[in-house]
Amino acid sequence: MGEMQGKTLEIDVTNIAHGGVSVARHDGRVIFVSDAIPGERVKARITEDSKKSFWRAETVSVVEPSEHRRPHVWAAASLDRVPEERAGGAEFGHITLDHQRELKRQVLEDSMQRMGRTTIEHTPVEGLEGSDDGTGWRTRVRLHVDEYGRVGPYAARSHRVIEVDDLPLATAALNEAAPLRQLFAGEEHVDVLSPSTGGARLIVGTQKPTTITEVVGEREFRLADSGFWQVHEHAASTLTTAVQEAIDGDRFDPRAHNLDLYGGVGLLAAAVADRFGPATQITSVESDSAATDFAAGNLVEWIGANAQTGRVERWVRELAASATAIDKGRLRNATIVLDPPRSGAGKEVVASLAALAPAQLVYVACDPVALSRDVALFAERGYELVRLRAYDLFPNTHHFEAVATLVRS
Numbered sequence: 542m543g544e545m546q547g548k549t550l551e552i553d554v555t556n557i558a559h560g561g562v563s564v565a566r567h568d569g570r571v572i573f574v575s576d577a578i579p580g581e582r583v584k585a586r587i588t589e590d591s592k593k594s595f596w597r598a599e600t601v602s603v604v605e606p607s608e609h610r611r612p613h614v615w616a617a618a619s620l621d622r623v624p625e626e627r628a629g630g631a632e633f634g635h636i637t638l639d640h641q642r643e644l645k646r647q648v649l650e651d652s653m654q655r656m657g658r659t660t661i662e663h664t665p666v667e668g669l670e671g672s673d674d675g676t677g678w679r680t681r682v683r684l685h686v687d688e689y690g691r692v693g694p695y696a697a698r699s700h701r702v703i704e705v706d707d708l709p710l711a712t713a714a715l716n717e718a719a720p721l722r723q724l725f726a727g728e729e730h731v732d733v734l735s736p737s738t739g740g741a742r743l744i745v746g747t748q749k750p751t752t753i754t755e756v757v758g759e760r761e762f763r764l765a766d767s768g769f770w771q772v773h774e775h776a777a778s779t780l781t782t783a784v785q786e787a788i789d790g791d792r793f794d795p796r797a798h799n800l801d802l803y804g805g806v807g808l809l810a811a812a813v814a815d816r817f818g819p820a821t822q823i824t825s826v827e828s829d830s831a832a833t834d835f836a837a838g839n840l841v842e843w844i845g846a847n848a849q850t851g852r853v854e855r856w857v858r859e860l861a862a863s864a865t866a867i868d869k870g871r872l873r874n875a876t877i878v879l880d881p882p883r884s885g886a887g888k889e890v891v892a893s894l895a896a897l898a899p900a901q902l903v904y905v906a907c908d909p910v911a912l913s914r915d916v917a918l919f920a921e922r923g924y925e926l927v928r929l930r931a932y933d934l935f936p937n938t939h940h941f942e943a944v945a946t947l948v949r950s
């Protein structure tokens with residue numbers, strides 16, 4: 542091992558893998574190859590051959606193109622550039638939008654089969670309202686700054702800053718404000734935002750946060766400009782509806798100890814309370830105390846809603862330890878919405894949640910493999926996956942969101 546690095550091979554690309562790369566085989570060994578499409582024959586340069594089980598490679602040129610290949614939506618990320626000069630963050634930009642969604646569907650189905658030990662019926666990755674080529678949706682972009690003060694996205698699978706002239710995945714307002722080709726010596730990053738209330742904001746380094754407002758339907762949410770908010774311009778409204786629809790109304794008890802875990806500024810707690818009315822009891826739990834403060838304000842109209850700061854793993858454990866018999870009854874009737882970061886809820890949180898024995902869980906997931914792993918862990922503890930929808934909240938990237946309903950069987 543070691544002698545193949547830098548060499549170029551001609552290979553047939555057969556499948557899609559998780560993480561935005563495709564699978565090819567060479568002498569029986571798996572090669573994960575970027576910037577290709579299953580069905581293509583490409584010339585690819587080996588970038589990593591240190592592992593016994595698989596290598597990594599980058600497409601240099603396409604020998605036999607897929608019918609789903611199109612010119613990349615971002616010139617800075619296209620095959621016209623040498624791999625190390627390609628901007629990262631748009632790894633599906635060379636694939637037609639419909640086919641990107643088909644590949645994402647395959648990744649979901651495959652991970653549910655392998656990790657979730659569940660066969661899912663056809664679950665399409667549904668597109669949101671937006672442009673035909675999947676551009677113009679990002680309302681938040683982090684630009685990195687290199688040692689010379691140059692600003693831009695990182696190159697794919699690297700921490701090298703690539704200077705670019707545009708950000709096609711981002712909204713027009715964000716593109717207008719983005720300080721591309723400017724210098725920010727001494728800074729680490731510059732965040733650019735285009736909130737739904739209009740205009741755009743720059744956050745240079747760790748500058749003091751400012752309060753902004755995001756609008757979802759008729760509702761306003763206040764939050765820090767540096768805090769978490771869904772990235773696609775229609776993501777917050779899509780997930781609001783998705784979570785409302787994912788809750789089985791017959792299993793929902795407004796007076797139960799309902800939870801919104803990993804709650805941010807209360808977006809999904811508000812979705813639940815909006816569907817089930819003013820008597821809804823719900824507690825939103827979030828580790829970022831600034832976000833919790835905003836959540837308390839955003840949920841103020843619901844007398845039974847509150848926001849608490851805590852790490853979910855510990856907060857749920859303590860809830861179980863301190864619950865009275867009445868609390869336990871309210872937890873058994875509860876609906877729990879959880880929207881964890883990419884790593885998912887994990888074994889400890891799944892075990893603690895299942896021990897509370899809630900009536901149903903609505904799991905909002907940005908990583909299909911972590912979701913599938915947790916679905917299997919829930920299944921071992923008596924929870925059945927009864928509904929699964931998927932949404933393309935990140936066109937031209939390999940990411941998407943899934944919303945799963947699990948019920949106590």
Ligand SMILES: C[S@@+](CC[C@H](N)C(=O)[O-])C[C@H]1O[C@@H](n2cnc3c(N)ncnc32)[C@H](O)[C@@H]1O
Pocket residue numbers: 769770771803804805806807808809826827828829832851852853854880881882
């Ligand atoms: C994917 S975001 C979802 C936020 C919110 N549900 C929304 O849609 O706006 C995940 C949130 O979980 C928070 N978080 C991450 N790890 C956590 C943990 N261990 N315990 C509690 N909150 C956590 C993050 O700060 C972030 O606000």
